Amino acid sequence: MNDLYQSFIKNERQQQLFSLAENLSKKIKERAKEADRNAAFSFENLQDLKESGYVSLTLPNEYGGEGISLYEFLLLQEKLAEGDGSTALAIGWHLGIVMELRDERLWDESVFKNIAGEISKNKKVLNRASTEPATGSPTRGGVPETSAVKDGRSYILNGRKTFTTMAPALDYFIVTAFMEETDSVGSFLIKKEDPGVHIDPTWNTIGMRGTSSDDLLLKDVRVPKERLVELKNAGGKKSAKGWLLHIPACYSGIAIAARNEAVRFAKNYQPNSLDTPIAEVPHIQQKIGEMEIELLKARHLMYSIAERWDQQPHQQEHMGPELAAVKLVVTNAAYRVVDLSMRIAGGRSLSKEYPFERYYRDVRAGLHNPPMDDITIQMLAKRAIENE
Known part of the structure; x- marks a missing residue:
């Protein structure tokens, strides 16, 4: 192990x-x-x-x-x-x-x-489709421009969703839409084979390229009212979403991969100017040690908060700031670990023959997944002020 x-x-x-x-x-x-x-x-x-x-x-x-x-x-x-x-x-x-x-x-x-x-x-497999070009991330509070108009016992949906991860492979989309009749936002369960559902292959980024987070296009998609599965602010929802910690866990895994690759490189690379592999060089050991510290701090925080979530369900609704802090700490630590791994490998880390440059591009994406760092900092600050 x-x-x-x-x-x-x-x-x-x-x-x-x-x-x-x-x-x-x-x-x-x-x-x-x-x-x-x-x-x-x-x-x-x-x-x-x-x-x-x-x-x-x-x-x-x-x-x-x-x-x-x-x-x-x-x-x-x-x-x-x-x-x-x-x-x-x-x-x-x-x-x-x-x-x-x-x-x-x-x-x-x-x-x-x-x-x-x-x-x-x-x-x-399924995923939510909530983000839109004009509104950005739903975590910022924007009302969707995608519309759902009631027509008898059905709704007609029109709109465009961005960042629909795994779009070409999804069987179901949970789509948010504004319902003018009730002045509310509903989530509709849409099947990939529903007429009017199209995938626009827009995903062309520098990082996380394999997620195929394409645009979802809806053109007069008729959805029976039984597939209106959620209404915004419906009773029973928790303010804190523990499951979103899958995001920092992913970027932590990328950082671990970069760390492992860097350590292997350091143990096996020996330039003719040295009598030993570079793993014996003090400044390389310094960087390896820094990677270990970053991973230790970030991962112990992540797993301790997850354990608390599981063991103290009565506290979950109050854990929003801690969950957000985990995302901030882990993704930023992962970014630093990958940077250190590339410093260890030197110029070779930029080569397509090594995975470092892919790790670097991928881990950068973590900074743009919700919640954003500024929201987390404000959340923690407000709690500190209110509790003093």
Whole structure:
């Protein structure tokens, strides 16, 4: 077992789950370079995830899943991201949303039971489609321009959604739309085969290229009213979203991959100006030690907050600031670790023959995932002021 995970795996169940993620991580690592080069989501990776049962892990046991905890979710996602950050982040949205639906009971039980069967038996995958060109991230509070107009027992949806991760591979989209009739925002469950649903392959970024976070286009999509699955500010929702910690877990996994690559490089690279590999050089050891410190601080914070989330459900609604702090600390630490790994490898870290430059591009994306650093800082400041 990798020493980096040894202190976080606490029982036999977690070891078995970790072994599943470890095997998948090795497989998807082999395809990471190709997915990055083509800026395309790997359907081969998704097939491996489906065949292994990974896509069902956050479902309740009674619906064919493993009912994994937040702590276990992060452990698996971090390891998976070591192999390929894009694949881990993409499937993390699916698993996290299923966990959210499971724990917060946002949907009618019959609707959730049906979608759970689709996931566990037919290996279907889903994601939310909320971000739009004009409104930006929904975490900033923008009202969607996508419209839902009632027409008899159906709604007609029109609009464009951006950053729809894993778009070409999704079977279901949970789409937010403004409902003028009731002056509210609803979430509609849309199937990929519904007439008027199109994917616009717009994803062409420097990092996380394999997520295929394309645009979703809706043109007069007719949705029966039974598929209006959520209304904004509906009762029972929690203000804190523990499942979103899959984001920092993913970037932590990328940082671990960069750390491992840098240590291997340092132990094996010996220029003719030295009598030993560069791992024996003091300033290289300094950088390796700095990577270890960053990972120790960030990961112990992440797993301790996840454990508290699992063990103290009565406190979850008050944990928003802590969850946001985890995202800020871990993603920024991951960014520093990857930078240090490249300093260790020197000019070779810029070569496409090594994975460092891909790790660097991928980890940079973490700074733009929600919640943003400025929101987190303000949240923590306000809490400190109010509690004094």
